[in-house]
Amino acid sequence: xxxxxxxxxxxxxxxxxxxxxxxxxxxxxxxxxxxxxxxxxxxxxxxxxxxxxxxxxxxxxxxxxxxxxxxxxxxxxxxxxxxxxxxxxxxxxxxxxxxxxxxxxxxxxxxxxxxxxxxxxxxxxxxxxxxxxxxxxxxxxxxxxxxxxxxxxxxxxxxxxxxxxxxxxxxxxxxxxxxxxxxxxxxxxxxxxxxx
Numbered sequence: 291x292x293x294x295x296x297x298x299x300x301x302x303x304x305x306x307x308x309x310x311x312x313x314x315x316x317x318x319x320x321x322x323x324x325x326x327x328x329x330x331x332x333x334x335x336x337x338x339x340x341x342x343x344x345x346x347x348x349x350x351x352x353x354x355x356x357x358x359x360x361x362x363x364x365x366x367x368x369x370x371x372x373x374x375x376x377x378x379x380x381x382x383x384x385x386x387x388x389x390x391x392x393x394x395x396x397x398x399x400x401x402x403x404x405x406x407x408x409x410x411x412x413x414x415x416x417x418x419x420x421x422x423x424x425x426x427x428x429x430x431x432x433x434x435x436x437x438x439x440x441x442x443x444x445x446x447x448x449x450x451x452x453x454x455x456x457x458x459x460x461x462x463x464x465x466x467x468x469x470x471x472x473x474x475x476x477x478x479x480x481x482x483x484x485x486x
Contacts, residue, residue, distance in 0.1 A: 367409050370399045374411035401466045405459050408441045416445045419465035422472040
């Protein structure tokens, strides 16, 4: 089994599989990889719907999510949205460095959501989360409407207005910053206050 195939079966990116393999995750079988992930990863670091080592393999047939998981999913989105509002307010009223811990916590919560989640966050928060992914002179960083609240698909439409395919999950994945590329040196135009 290749790492790419294993990544597809686990529902994660190949880079995640490579990183975990370096830390000792077996890559020869799905079952062994799932056992390793269950034992070695914090539940907040594993995307909700992507990983369930106890789930019965059904050959691709989808089953309805239990009510408990549905409630947890809704609670996770609500928690993300609450923290995103607080992060937006902090970014608007204080030096950006004050929001660094909030942004890091927001990333952890986003990583715990399933891929099809639609959390609504202010444009300012989206831009801070994906800043590492954007060109330094991106027009979106100059937006005068940083308080607009957007779903991943709506954010995608803002970022690529001429693109026919609106794939918000790409931006949600970028917001998670799975590989840790982000820094806290966000541009001043994304924040309301100047750096100290």
